Amino acid sequence: MSGSDGSGSASLAAAPPMGTAATIAAGVRSGELSARVVIDAHLAAIEAREPHVHAFNLVLADEARTAADEIDRRVAAGDDPGPLAGVPVALKDNLCTRGIATTCSSRILDGWQPPYDATVVQQLAAAGAVAVGKTNLDEFAMGSSTENSAFGPTRNPHDPSRVPGGSSGGSAAAVAAGFTPIALGSDTGGSIRQPAALCGVVGLKPTYGLVSRYGLIAFASSLDQIGPFATTVADAALLLDAIAGHDPMDSTSIPGPVPSYSTTLDRGVAGLRIGLITQLMGEGIAADVAARVRQAAEALEAAGATVGEATIPAIEYGLSAYYLIAPAEASSNLARYDGVRYGLRVDAPTTAEMMTATRTAGFGAEVKRRIMLGTYALSAGYYDAYYGKALKVRTLIIRDFAAAYEQFDLLLSPTSPTTAFRFGDKTADPLSMYLNDVCTIPTNLSGDAAISVPFGTGDDAMPIGVQVLAPALGEVPMLRAASVLEAAAPTPGIAVLGEVVR
Amino acid sequence: MSERITRDDVAHVAFLAKLAVTDAELDEYTSQLAAVLDHAADVESLDVADVAPTAHPFPLSNVLRPDVLGATLDRAEVLGQAPSVEDGRFRVPAILGEEP
Amino acid sequence: MSEAMIITSPTTGDDWELVIGLEVHAELATVTKMFSGAPNVFGGEPNTNIDPVTLGLPGSLPVVNGRAVELGIRVGLALNCTVARSTFARKNYFYPDMPKDYQISQFDEPLNIDGFLELPDGQRAGIERAHLEEDTGKSTHQGGDGRIHGAASSLVDYNRAGVPLIEIVGRPDLTSPEQARAYVSELRSILVAIGASDGKMEEGSMRVDANVSVRPVGDPELGTRCEVKNVNSLRSLVRAIEYEARRQVDVIEAGERVHQETRHWDEEHGRTRAGRSKEGAEDYRYFLEPDLVVLDPSAEWIESIRAAMPVLPAERRARLAAAAGVTSAQVALHVERDLDGLALAAIEAGADPGRALNHIEHNLAVDGAGDLDVAHFTALVQLELDGSITPTQAKQVLAEMVEGGAHPEVIAKAHGFEAMSTADLESIVDGVIAASPAEWDDFVNGDDKTRGKLTGFFVGRVMKSSQGKADGKAVTALLNQRRAGV
Secondary structure, three states: OOOOOOOOOOOOOOOOOOOOHHHHHHHHHHOOOOHHHHHHHHHHHHHHHHHHHOOEEEEOHHHHHHHHHHHHHHHHOOOOOOOOOOOEEEEEOOEOEOOEOOOOOOHHHOOOOOOOOOHHHHHHHHOOOEEEEEEOOOHHHOOOOOOOOOOOOOOEOOEOOEOOOOOOHHHHHHHHOOOOOEEEEEEOOOOOHHHHHHHOOEEEEOOOOOEOOOOEOOOOOOOOEEEEEEOOHHHHHHHHHHHEOOOOOOOOOOOOOOOOOOOOHHHOOOOOEEEEEHHHOOOOOOHHHHHHHHHHHHHHHHOOOEEEEEOOHHHHHHHHHHHHHHHHHHHHHHHHOOOOOOOOOOOOOEHHHHHHHHHHHHOOHHHHHHHHHHHHHHOOOOOHHHHHHHHHHHHHHHHHHHHHHHHOOEEEEEOOOOOOOEOOOOOOOHHHHHHHHOOOHHHHHHOOEEEEEEEEEOOOOOEEEEEEEEOOOOHHHHHHHHHHHHHHOOOOOEEEOOEEEO | OOOOOOHHHHHHHHHHOOOOOOHHHHHHHHHHHHHHHHHOHHHHOOOOOOOOOOOOOOOOEOOEEOOOOOOOOOHHHHHOOOOOEEOOEEEEEEOOOOOO | OOOOOEEEOOOOOOEEEEEEEEEEEEEOOOOEOOOOOOEOOOOOOOOOOOOHHHHOOOOOOOOEEHHHHHHHHHHHHHOOOEEOOEOOEEEEOOOOOOOOOEEEEOOOOOOEEEEEEEOOOOOEEEEEEEEEEEOOOEEEEEOOOOOOOOOOEEEEEOOOOOOEEEEEEEOOOEOOHHHHHHHHHHHHHHHHHOOOOOOOOOOOOEEEEEEEEEEEOOOOOOOOOEEEEEEOOHHHHHHHHHHHHHHHHHHHHOOOOOOOOEEEEEOOOOEEEEOOOOOOOOOOOOEEOOOOOEEOOOHHHHHHHHHOOOOOHHHHHHHHHHHHOOOHHHHHHHHHOOOHHHHHHHHHOOOOHHHHHHHHHHHOOOOOHHHOOHHHHHHHHHHHHOOOOOHHHHHHHHHHHHHHOOOHHHHHHHHOOOOOOHHHHHHHHHHHHHHOHHHHHHHHHOOHHHHHHHHHHHHHHHHHHOOOOOOHHHHHHHHHHHHOOO
């Protein structure tokens, strides 16, 4: 597909070279497919198109080949490497990888190599997946376009003059460009779902606490969650299977066993009650986006669900509450970057001056803005008016969602108010950038699950994503609804040079 | 520019957060932060006096670990990442002022 | 009862009283740190007891140590507190020995609230709260004189970072430096008795900060207080409080105001100094720790901890006091030395309480005294009571009993200790008198001072003659009888 407006920006979107993660894993486990061959094919795709996309901060070509060779050896020896055997995966660069640079796309961590792996990184290795690189993000996950990266933005593979969304823009682009079939991102206010929608891939934010945060470099602790990107709902479920579950290293990790997410996808939506969120279908949502969401509602009805109107009045205050809570927690989480123990240090005669010089040089403008906003919201005299009040708004949002979930099993809304915008469109006014998150923020505040499924394109031929929301731990029905939408999508899968590939 | 947050307020929080800002930046940040807080003013009008705050979406309690040794880090690996090291310790410039 | 301290101004003659509240931080005796499995050990090579959580590495997360909570609850119960539903909070400030540049502590909702400490003399000091938090690392300063001011650089060791602490905040109920000393001493005994901490001020496992203010005697208003830090021993605590109180009186009487500030005790120069001024007061921006969840100990858990508590010093004093028919204050020392068990057992076996307590107080301040056989100790007290051996002899026998463990009768016999018969004693005394007529004359006719001196002379001679078997008191009584012509 060529550039959306005839500008001549050639599309870099492509299906991954060897199909889905499920296909690859089955092939590798059975011995029919060589993990090394798989990795080489994906590294070739990266070599060809990555210079134009800039999805990665770091490509791990040698490490990936070594890991793939090891998988092949194990299979030959009769071992089962796991459900993701040989599958290439891209990791957002705010996930700690031992001995491998982890930067959060910030100068302040440029070159830092963690001495430990995040839990999800260990889980992926245990499942046989092969990490091929660390992907670009808005600095410290703060942003909706990946323009806040200290190492340059990532380009939307469908139209390189447009943003991929953020903050997990690199992971979304890696999948949309066919560099890997799956990727991990993190979602604090929509940072998986929004870039998934803008890049035409599947992106899922699990229930808060379902996936361990140990080793995820924190932005806002009560909102952050790690989740999957994939080209198909089935692959997203497969990846979720590998990373969901209790972790004793994370106090906020949900105790108890988790169901299998990938084995019940085909059960459909017959009998499910689905509510279209009124507050997210009005002013502020582009007409072409709203149209696709209504189309999605019709598809669900055709599949046997009943669709009604859901109302979540407190959603109106979600953005405000989020932009007080998230920066407040962030201002504290980012205090540790002080030049003492790791990362950038700008020398000065006293420690206080050194810390100030380091943080001033090391953080970008958006990060500084949010740190100051958060510091203000927590400061003496303002706590009750800002942060304290925002926590109460959060309660209202949770209540309104709970009331809606008494009437409906799942909810439906747009993922992003618009399709991907152009670079520079929203950087002059931070507030205009924040408004991109209006559909996704409420589920971060409530802690519930949500998924973005590609569902057609907009007037500018750019991808549109539809969001299915579920109550806490409702991933199973949510994924079923997502499967139905995927099957019914007007532009199924990812289009490559006119060919449609699922 | 709104009264909601003043230039002095921003200078003060920048100081608290150990960020140095130039005069020009101070003006810019002040108007940007004021705009965000203006938008958040809709929250101010809400009557939430009887509403309890929610700090955690999921009400877990009593998450405890047993008093058992875990893995420690290799000191060399950690110090190898440090900006300045001496005698097995992290070296920093002169510290003025005692610990609060 | 210990008395309040009154400072009488040398210039105005006005009377001032002290108001003292103590904050004590004690390291809890756990195997691992407060929020991770790194080792909780004193000393060791720098930066070896660390893990990602200790260093606050990006992506690390805290998990609460259940044993630290159990010990925290024990402390609360021992201090008669209510154990409450509690939460953790972040205290935000920048300092290089704080790996996250915030400390995880408890703010709005602490683990224990509203208790009291019973002092040995029976007075009660209020405890406002006792909560859990993590310790910081340590920095050493280079260049200059090794102190923080004037140092060119500092070196930071995070071994101590994350060690579990309990912070015990006392109400401003104390009224004298000595009472403060008794408070700290008693608190330490409690912490050690319940196994919560080893309470070593010199090693830093127990740290005391004193909030001190003064006011005119009888004035209900509190004066401005200063917090005194860097007090590293009980003796320093007493000196520092007294110095600070007097300093404040001087300031007020000079017509100035006491500034609310942190002051540091300078042991070498015997004075407090104002801390280096910070630009503006600290704003800690406390908020609920989002990486941790609520701590809500069940009633069952709390009760099981209470049931397993060892007997506390106050109760031990009460028990021994009742058995011996004396006050709790009078047996404080015996409990402190851990010899109340011995005393109680001996008294219950029939030993004379007064003598038993006396021996413990004066003759058993030695290692191993606690292992003394109760029956032997009781027998010794009986021997002394019925006059078979003198008090001096008993002391010696006791010392050998501690060392060798033999029965007192066996030891006494080996030494040939027996009390002398009255007749034998009289004949030795008369002999000594006859041998020193001049001294005897002075003794009979001299003044009190002379007589006192010569008593010593004669007793000494008698002791020599009797090879130490004479009872000094009996000798003195006899000398006085002879002088009176009897």
